[in-house]
Amino acid sequence: xxxxxxxxxxxxxxxxxxxxxxxxxxxxxxxxxxxxxxxxxxxxxxxxxxxxxxxxxxxxxxxxxxxxxxxxxxxxxxxxxxxxxxxxxxxxxxxxxxxxxxxxxxxxxxxxxxxxxxxxxxxxxxxxxxxxxxxxxxxxxxxxxxxxxxxxxxxxxxxxxxxxxxxxxxxxxxxxxxxxxxxxxxxxxxxxxxxxxxxxxxxxxxxxxxxxxxxxxxxxxxxxxxxxxxxxxxxxxxxxxxxxx
Amino acid sequence: xxxxxxxxxxxxxxxxxxxxxxxxxxxxxxxxxxxxxxxxxxxxxxxxxxxxxxxxxxxxxxxxxxxxxxxxxxxxxxxxxxxxxxxxxxxxxxxxxxxxxxxxxxxxxxxxxxxxxxxxxxxxxxxxxxxxxxxxxxxxxxxxxxxxxxxxxxxxxxxxxxxxxxxxxxxxxxxxxxxxxxxxxxxxxxxxxxxxxxxxxxxxxx
Numbered sequence: 001x002x003x004x005x006x007x008x009x010x011x012x013x014x015x016x017x018x019x020x021x022x023x024x025x026x027x028x029x030x031x032x033x034x035x036x037x038x039x040x041x042x043x044x045x046x047x048x049x050x051x052x053x054x055x056x057x058x059x060x061x062x063x064x065x066x067x068x069x070x071x072x073x074x075x076x077x078x079x080x081x082x083x084x085x086x087x088x089x090x091x092x093x094x095x096x097x098x099x100x101x102x103x104x105x106x107x108x109x110x111x112x113x114x115x116x117x118x119x120x121x122x123x124x125x126x127x128x129x130x131x132x133x134x135x136x137x138x139x140x141x142x143x144x145x146x147x148x149x150x151x152x153x154x155x156x157x158x159x160x161x162x163x164x165x166x167x168x169x170x171x172x173x174x175x176x177x178x179x180x181x182x183x184x185x186x187x188x189x190x191x192x193x194x195x196x197x198x199x200x201x202x203x204x205x206x207x208x209x210x211x212x213x214x215x216x217x218x219x220x221x222x223x224x225x226x227x228x229x230x231x232x233x234x235x236x237x238x239x240x241x242x243x244x245x
Numbered sequence: 246x247x248x249x250x251x252x253x254x255x256x257x258x259x260x261x262x263x264x265x266x267x268x269x270x271x272x273x274x275x276x277x278x279x280x281x282x283x284x285x286x287x288x289x290x291x292x293x294x295x296x297x298x299x300x301x302x303x304x305x306x307x308x309x310x311x312x313x314x315x316x317x318x319x320x321x322x323x324x325x326x327x328x329x330x331x332x333x334x335x336x337x338x339x340x341x342x343x344x345x346x347x348x349x350x351x352x353x354x355x356x357x358x359x360x361x362x363x364x365x366x367x368x369x370x371x372x373x374x375x376x377x378x379x380x381x382x383x384x385x386x387x388x389x390x391x392x393x394x395x396x397x398x399x400x401x402x403x404x405x406x407x408x409x410x411x412x413x414x415x416x417x418x419x420x421x422x423x424x425x426x427x428x429x430x431x432x433x434x435x436x437x438x439x440x441x442x443x444x445x446x447x448x449x450x451x
Contacts, residue, residue, distance in 0.1 A: 004450035009250060042447075044272070045252040053257055054272040054331050080258050080274065088254040096250055101448060103434030104284050216281040220396060223286035233286045233366065240281050 006031065007044060007098045012091055013068065018156045022122060023086055024060060024072040027095060034063045037129035038106040038211065038239075041071060041099030045081055055081040058126040058213075058239075059100060062133040069099075072156065074122040105239045107211065109133065113141020116204040116231075118192065118222045120148045120214025124156050126239060127213060131171070135164060144172045144204040148192050148218060150179040172203045192218060197225045213239040268325055270442035273333040279397065282330055284430070287395045288366035288416050295400050297347075297384070298419035301361075304352035311400065315386060317342045322383055324406035326413070327442040339404060341385030344377045347420070357422040361429060362403050365416040370429035371438070372405065372412060374422070381407055384417060409440035409447070 010027035017023050027041075040056045061070035075086040089095065107115065107130045115134065117127040124147055134140055149155045155175070165173045176188035176196065188196060201208065210231060212222045219240045227233050258274075269275060292311045299307040309317070319342045327333040353374075360372050376382065382405040386393055393399030398415030405412045411431045432438050437446040445451060 005448050045255045045257065046250055047255050047257045048251050050249070051257045051260060052272065053255075053274060056330055084252070084255055093253055094250070095252070101435065104431075216396065220281075220287060224289075227286050233288070236286050238283060238285055240283065 005098045005101065007096055009094050010097050012089055012093045012095060015089070015091055018072060019154050021154070022072060022074045022156050024070050025085060025089065025095075026061075026068055026070050027097060028068045029097070032067045032069075033100060034066070035059055035069065035100030036103075036106040036108050037062060037133045038126045039100040039102040039129075040126070041069065041097045042101060043071075043081060044096045044098075045084060046096065053080050056101070058129070060125050060128050060132075062129055062136070064133070064136060072122065072125045072128075105211065105213070105237050107133070107209065109137035109141075111209060113143060114204040114206075114208045115141055115143035116200055116208035116210045116226075117143065117145045118147075118197075118200070118210070118212040118214070118218075118226075119145065120192070120218035121150070121154070122156060123212075123214030123218070123239070125213075127211060128157050128160075130211065131161075131164060134171075135168070140168070140170055142170045142205055144174065144200050144208075146174045146176075146192060146196060146200045146222075148176045148178060148214070150177065152177060152180070152182045152185070174200055174203070192222055192225075194225055194229070197222065197229055201226070201229060201231065208235065210236040211239075212236065216240045268335055269333050270327050271445050272447075273327050273331055273442065276332040276334055279334060279337075280328065280330070280332055281396045282328065283396075283415060284368070285366060288364075289395060290365045290400055290416060290418075292400060296418065297401065299347065299351050299422070300419060301422035302354040302357035302424060303422055304354070307351045314342070314384075314401070318346055322385070322404070322406075324404070326404075326406050326410055328410040329436065329440070329447050333442075338389050339383070339385040340387035340390075341383045341401070341404070343380055344382040344384070345380055347384065348377065353422060356424045359423045359426045361421045361423060361427055362414040362417055363419045363421060364414045365418050368414060368416070368430050370412050370414050371427055371432055372408070373426070373439070376405060376408065376412075376439075377420075381405065407441070409437075409442055411436065412440050 014026035040058045044054045057071040060072040295311045297309045322339045386401045403414040403417040
């Protein structure tokens with residue numbers, strides 16, 4: 001029998017606000033196991049009367065940070081677990097988790113590249129783990145991130161992405177803001193479409209490994225579009241979500 | 246056991262009687278929507294080339310075209326479904342043919358004990374034959390009175406409601422009967438081999 005993936009009690013050691021709706025939580029794990037970029041942890045909350053709620057959250061940190069993981073969590077207004085994290089959890093709190101989980105939507109440096117990453121909203125989280133791991137990989141495969149957000153202030157990891165791209169000619173970040181754009185915005189201003197996907201393919205180079213994560217409609221449009229543009233379906237890995245409450 | 250861990254300040258949603266009481270497996274929450282989860286692009290399968298086959302340990306393999314398949318005796322199914330990603334949806338309404346009827350159309354060799362479901366796009370999942378019999382499973386081509394959308398597994402999807410939904414193979418194109426169990430796609434990637442939501446069989450070793 002395979003060894004069960006045991007629940008463990010982690011400790012929140014840092015909290016970083018990413019955007020108005022999105023916050024990252026650093027969890028220190030007593031039984032840390034190295035993860036692969038793209039994997040997630042399950043979180044289980046228990047009320048005093050024994051009631052429990054579970055959700056899955058993508059790991060944002062690279063596996064090189066041993067002993068801890070960052071989970072980046074979007075607050076869903078009518079949710080149950082994400083509001084608890086945003087409104088109640090403080091540094092020093094204990095959170096029950098198990099992981100890492102997921103063996104398909106993963107990337108490790110040995111897979112090589114080029115990488116073509118497509119994100120919508122908080123779907124960028126598992127892709128950020130890939131970019132963070134790639135940043136310290138040697139060699140570093142070329143990578144393109146095509147990232148759709150609603151507004152400028154909703155762009156998760158905005159400064160870090162800008163810094164990564166500025167320091168690395170092998171990384172191209174193509175952004176679109178679908179709802180509003182600040183003055184002087186030079187990115188796209190509409191939903192991800194065929195011209196953007198063509199540009200991303202051209203920038204990535206031949207035979208890219210594709211990872212797409214975001215809301216269902218975005219993932220469907222991007223995956224179908226890339227396949228129609230000639231990317232083999234077997235090269236396209238998707239992670240789809242409605243909001244995880 | 247030591248004292249149970251309690252999450253500081255966690256209350257959770259109101260627990261009301263009738264709120265799906267007794268129908269939501271442990272660790273699951275109710276959803277009204279129908280989330281879509283799959284590992285790759287949605288295959289587009291034209292109906293004029295669609296087929297469904299039963300192969301492997303059978304006296305003679307069977308094959309149906311779309312016309313033949315949808316002309317089989319079929320009925321409505323009202324079932325609760327649970328996805329390993331934690332959501333449960335009650336009273337989902339499908340239309341399709343029972344696996345009893347499909348498997349009744351072939352002569353199964355006595356040593357057949359397992360089934361691999363194969364899908365367009367390459368997905369596979371494995372099940373014990375006993376999980377597919379006695380009206381526990383069906384192949385559906387309608388959801389909520391409309392043709393099953395590709396994103397939800399259309400043209401046709403295996404539905405095995407008493408197991409986590411990854412066992413309900415989308416875009417199903419055939420069943421292969423086998424003597425030995427053979428892990429399918431997710432079963433090879435850390436997920437549980439059987440996937441009973443009431444036993445919370447999510448991951449290998451659960």
